[in-house]
Amino acid sequence: MTRRTKIVATVGPASESPDALEALIRTGVDVFRLNLSHGPLEEHLERVIEIRAAADRVGRVVGVLADLPGPKVRCAPFPDGGVMLETLAVVELAAGSASSDQRRIEIEYPSLPSDVRVDDYVILGDGAITLRVLQVVPVVRAVVESGGRVQGRPGAHLHSKRLRLETPTEEDLVLARAMAAADVDFLAVSFVRAAADLRRVREVVGDWRGGIVAKIETAHAVEALNELVEEADAIMVARGDLGIECPMEDVPHLQKQIVRRCVESGVPVITATQMLESMITAPAPTRAEVSDVANAVFDGTDAVMLSGETAIGADPVRVVRTMARITERA
Incomplete structure (x- = not known):
């Protein structure tokens, strides 16, 4: 049985070594995500080189998605120990x-x-x-x-x-230029509100041939979905922040609405966040997680994304193998 749904895996401490990258590619990863919110730019540029080298050793073509941080409001530091x-x-x-x-x-x-x-x-x-x-x-x-x-x-x-914060931020634009120069395949833009946000990124990357991914994670983005689908090369249903921004009971409906709109327009869509979250520590997913992944595939998602499961999880290879089995069966 051929698996048509792509697997996106986030690189982190649990998966950044050359051996781990190679094992994940052999197991079924199609795209590696670099979360630019964590770590210096130099480390991410080095990871792009390491991912390309691992893919060459395995003999597979693997994509790289650089996820821009976007605007982030933080609390002032709490005392040591919290x-x-x-x-x-x-x-x-x-x-x-x-x-x-x-x-x-x-x-x-x-x-x-x-x-x-x-x-x-x-x-x-x-x-x-x-x-x-x-x-x-x-x-x-x-x-x-x-x-x-x-x-x-x-x-x-x-x-x-x-919120009086703009996206993309100046830092985002600097990172976008650098990652485009490193020839990543995709740039994901966080907290987009309108198609103009995506056009600002396009302007700074020039003739870069990769694709821009609009992350749908705010009420503004849901309202502007039609224009974002028209402008973006792909859409990500970023359920983490979307579930904070909107009532949690609305998220399944919004996910289906976004995926359906993308399928109608022929725009690739990625479903992300907590898909196999329990496997950060557990050797097997919950039955609810299995159903969540399968239902995303039934709805027409083009890719499913792993975050903490492969970035900091106990066994990233087992997670990807599990995801591959679920999506292939679906």
């Missing part, structure tokens, strides 16, 4: 970059006080910690609706429609 934000605790939110603790969280976004509204949600990190704004004057206060331990400088997700 702090516990207790559910129902009330915290102050302030614009700043000095420090954060369990009573006052500084967010590196100068217009925070004027851009949040009562009942807005502020999501910290990967979505596990949720704050709801109670008041905005004279200071912004929020209640912790779902608590947990927070440490380092976690991301802070604010309401995207009022």
